[in-house]
Amino acid sequence: MEADVHNTNAPVENGSLAPVDRLRHERSDSPTPGLVEGTEPGAGQDSAMFVHAQSFEDLTADDGEQEQELSEEGTDGTLETQEQESGESRDGGGESGEAQDTQAEEEQEDEEAQSSGGRDKEEDVTSEAWRRHRKHVFVLSEAGKPIYSRYGTEEALSSTMGVMMALVSFVEAEKNVIRSIHAEDYKVVFLRKSPLVLVGVSRTRQSERELTRELLYIYYQIISLLTLTQLNHIFQHKQNYDLRRLLAGSEHLTDNLLRLLDRDPGLLLSAVTCLPLPSSSRDVISSSLQAAKAKSLVFSILLAGNRLVTLVRKKDQFLHHMDLHLLFNLVGSSSSFREGEGWTPICLPKFNTAGFFHAHISYLEPASDLCLILVSTDREDFFNLSDCKRRFLERLRRRSAYQALQEALRTPSYSVSQVGIAELRHFVYKSKSSGLYTSPEIPIPYQSEEEQERLMGLYQYLHSCMHHPTRPLRSIYRCGERENLLAWVTSGFELYLCFSPLGTKEQAMAAISKLLKWIRKEEDRLFILSPQTY
Amino acid sequence: MAERRGKGAGEARSDPRGKSGMLRVKMVLLGSSGVGKSSLALRFSKDDFKDSAPTVGCAYLTQLVCLHDATLRFEIWDTAGQEKYHSVTPLYYRGAQAALIVYDISNRESFMRAQLWLKELEKQYVPGETVVGLVANKSDLSSSRQVSLQEGRSLAENKGLLFMETSAKSGNQVSELLLDIAHRVKLSSREDKGLAEWREADCVDMHREGRPRPLSSCCLTIGL
Ligand SMILES: Nc1nc2c(ncn2[C@@H]2O[C@H](COP(=O)(O)OP(=O)(O)OP(=O)(O)O)[C@@H](O)[C@H]2O)c(=O)[nH]1
Ligand SMILES: [Mg+2]
Numbered sequence: 001m002e003a004d005v006h007n008t009n010a011p012v013e014n015g016s017l018a019p020v021d022r023l024r025h026e027r028s029d030s031p032t033p034g035l036v037e038g039t040e041p042g043a044g045q046d047s048a049m050f051v052h053a054q055s056f057e058d059l060t061a062d063d064g065e066q067e068q069e070l071s072e073e074g075t076d077g078t079l080e081t082q083e084q085e086s087g088e089s090r091d092g093g094g095e096s097g098e099a100q101d102t103q104a105e106e107e108q109e110d111e112e113a114q115s116s117g118g119r120d121k122e123e124d125v126t127s128e129a130w131r132r133h134r135k136h137v138f139v140l141s142e143a144g145k146p147i148y149s150r151y152g153t154e155e156a157l158s159s160t161m162g163v164m165m166a167l168v169s170f171v172e173a174e175k176n177v178i179r180s181i182h183a184e185d186y187k188v189v190f191l192r193k194s195p196l197v198l199v200g201v202s203r204t205r206q207s208e209r210e211l212t213r214e215l216l217y218i219y220y221q222i223i224s225l226l227t228l229t230q231l232n233h234i235f236q237h238k239q240n241y242d243l244r245r246l247l248a249g250s251e252h253l254t255d256n257l258l259r260l261l262d263r264d265p266g267l268l269l270s271a272v273t274c275l276p277l278p279s280s281s282r283d284v285i286s287s288s289l290q291a292a293k294a295k296s297l298v299f300s301i302l303l304a305g306n307r308l309v310t311l312v313r314k315k316d317q318f319l320h321h322m323d324l325h326l327l328f329n330l331v332g333s334s335s336s337f338r339e340g341e342g343w344t345p346i347c348l349p350k351f352n353t354a355g356f357f358h359a360h361i362s363y364l365e366p367a368s369d370l371c372l373i374l375v376s377t378d379r380e381d382f383f384n385l386s387d388c389k390r391r392f393l394e395r396l397r398r399r400s401a402y403q404a405l406q407e408a409l410r411t412p413s414y415s416v417s418q419v420g421i422a423e424l425r426h427f428v429y430k431s432k433s434s435g436l437y438t439s440p441e442i443p444i445p446y447q448s449e450e451e452q453e454r455l456m457g458l459y460q461y462l463h464s465c466m467h468h469p470t471r472p473l474r475s476i477y478r479c480g481e482r483e484n485l486l487a488w489v490t491s492g493f494e495l496y497l498c499f500s501p502l503g504t505k506e507q508a509m510a511a512i513s514k515l516l517k518w519i520r521k522e523e524d525r526l527f528i529l530s531p532q533t534y
Numbered sequence: 535m536a537e538r539r540g541k542g543a544g545e546a547r548s549d550p551r552g553k554s555g556m557l558r559v560k561m562v563l564l565g566s567s568g569v570g571k572s573s574l575a576l577r578f579s580k581d582d583f584k585d586s587a588p589t590v591g592c593a594y595l596t597q598l599v600c601l602h603d604a605t606l607r608f609e610i611w612d613t614a615g616q617e618k619y620h621s622v623t624p625l626y627y628r629g630a631q632a633a634l635i636v637y638d639i640s641n642r643e644s645f646m647r648a649q650l651w652l653k654e655l656e657k658q659y660v661p662g663e664t665v666v667g668l669v670a671n672k673s674d675l676s677s678s679r680q681v682s683l684q685e686g687r688s689l690a691e692n693k694g695l696l697f698m699e700t701s702a703k704s705g706n707q708v709s710e711l712l713l714d715i716a717h718r719v720k721l722s723s724r725e726d727k728g729l730a731e732w733r734e735a736d737c738v739d740m741h742r743e744g745r746p747r748p749l750s751s752c753c754l755t756i757g758l
Contacts, residue, residue: 225618226618245617246617247618248567248616248617248618249588249614250618330590334587334590335586335587336572336587336588336589336590336593337590337593339572339575339576339579339580339586339593339595340575340579340593340594340595340596340610340612341594342589342590342591342592342594343591343592343593343594344590344592344614344619345591345619345622361590379622379625380625382594386594
């Protein structure tokens with residue numbers, strides 16, 4: 001295996017960085033890899049749709065995970081601990097620097113998701129098979145009570161979780177925080193988010209930081225159902241509370257989120273993908289949605305399966321991509337919105353961990369993939385929102401955009417062959433300023449579930465190299481037996497490419513500008529270039 | 535079906551009688567998770583049965599019921615039985631003309647919960663203004679029955695509630711239930727003073743002992 005990496009400090013190879021002061025609408029016809037943020041293909045024209053920040057680094061920065069580690073020898077691994085920062089805020093309520101973007105892709109949806117009884121929980125937790133799962137996730141209370149386990153019942157695992165809590169407390173007694181344990185072929189990662197403790201046990205090649213970020217998603221998933229305020233309140237009054245009571249019936253949301261984390265490049269990249277749609281149609285849809293507003297409305301989101309069709313937001317209010325991913329997960333893992341109109345309290349933790357929004361969730365037609373989410377601040381406003389939906393549909397039909405939308409739904413993705421680059425099998429391109437990404441459909445060699453997860457695993461690995469906390473990279477090329485990989489990150493975009501093993505490095509490098517040109521040509525269709533507000 | 539309501543959602547609330555004599559009926563479904571509220575609602579609105587997922591928050595559906603002399607537009611609030619959503623349920627039963635408390639005959643616990651729901655509801659409703667029904671669902675599961683027909687019925691009689699054993703799965707007694715509710719709601723909302731005694735006799739009086747006699751003789755249609 002050959003590895004070829006460029007450090008961030010290395011000089012940028014091409015000298016064609018676009019001038020920083022260039023006007024955003026002056027879009028280049030031949031984008032080059034060095035384009036600065038805001039001018040890369042897929043960059044929005046005006047304001048961004050999502051909470052804006054520059055990077056993945058900002059996203060993980062809120063965990064109170066700042067460096068300075070003390071190392072301690074574990075029995076058969078390294079125990080990394082971190083000095084506890086006194087007075088740090090753990091509740092995520094007051095973070096300042098957030099990251100951008102949004103959501104989801106792939107095709108899990110309904111399959112298993114559904115009924116609370118449908119989980120295969122009866123696994124023998126002492127079996128080898130249980131041990132061999134790639135990634136375990138456990139959630140427990142500070143009293144050591146089990147709250148969630150990805151595999152096996154919480155009851156069967158209560159002593160295991162007790163041990164985990166003992167470990168956490170033991171280290172904390174020394175005014176330290178346990179962050180991870182590294183053993184030969186697995187990592188154990190701890191995330192302390194009072195009043196919860198989350199533990200991940202992984203055999204994947206993901207970095208500790210990526211695993212921590214996944215645990216953070218699980219934590220926010222729980223907050224989205226209960227709010228942090230309620231959670232704190234409960235545990236203040238009863239330390240020993242069995243939180244499974246309140247989470248009953250929602251385990252499948254966490255299960256599904258973990259599946260998305262394994263398969264969906266959006267969650268990895270902190271980005272969302274869009275339904276390919278001619279920009280003229282998208283603009284009509286956006287403006288129809290914009291016109292169907294109500295006083296209490298904060299966000300209007302139209303989804304096609306797990307792709308974004310459009311998002312309209314209240315002026316000055318930004319949605320965080322994590323919150324959008326949680327909404328996608330809620331809609332994608334519950335068929336209950338298929339009948340009638342849903343009306344549910346939901347906390348968007350990156351927006352505010354203290355309170356509930358109220359979401360009107362409904363499909364445009366009973367068997368359709370088009371789901372409209374109207375997020376309101378007023379729990380009494382159901383009929384107004386229901387009326388917004390009606391008005392939106394009316395407009396859409398009148399302006400025949402509905403037909404264009406139906407048409408687009410028939411080809412929700414595209415084949416990599418359309419790009420016309422030899423040996424290119426698959427890629428993921430994210431525009432940093434818009435927080436949107438595009439990716440062709442998964443090609444034949446990766447269509448099975450295992451292969452798809454393996455491909456995602458490769459991207460995850462590349463991603464963690466590019467975003468290494470102390471040695472971030474600008475590009476990496478890796479030859480393997482089954483595929484060659486290239487990752488390229490600039491201030492404007494992130495690009496991950498997968499080639500057949502027959503390709504050469506020269507071909508791969510040449511593919512970048514060719515692909516960027518193609519994306520530039522298609523950006524009207526693949527991205528949301530003119531986001532709307534009301 | 536389920537045509538959207540016109541403008542100003544709020545305004546008709548105070549006057550349940552819309553134009554052309556259509557009566558808007560707010561009905562709420564209450565009960566533990568998994569007893570079959572959403573399945574009943576799907577039967578009411580589409581006469582269909584699918585394996586359903588737990589409701590998130592609440593689902594709103596509408597269904598027209600045509601009686602021989604009036605059309606009722608049921609606005610059904612199918613609440614989530616999961617405990618985490620309990621704090622929002624008062625939103626849905628407040629001002630409801632009809633409330634169905636549902637339990638699962640094969641699950642004793644759900645019957646106990648039904649009684650708690652009833653208590654909570656009793657704090658809220660004005661006697662004579664809300665038609666309350668106790669619904670024993672999953673009657674097709676009689677082999678694993680944990681709550682006898684008699685138990686359910688006597689609870690309902692004590693409290694003066696409408697009672698029905700239904701199966702959302704087979705559809706048994708579901709349309710009868712909705713019709714029964716429709717009749718009672720219609721009677722209790724009758725403003726015609728001349729029919730006051732009628733009202734005395736036929737509407738659900740929460741304080742009266744005994745089950746009101748069934749109203750199934752007129753020819754009725756459900757749906758559109
Ligand atoms: N055998 C049988 N099963 C039923 C019947 N009604 C519902 N079910 C099943 O019971 C389960 C729960 O039904 P739901 O309608 O989702 O229950 P719910 O009361 O809406 O539950 P929540 O939304 O969580 O409050 C589903 O698997 C249904 O298929 C019935 O009459 N007979
Ligand atoms: Mg339900």
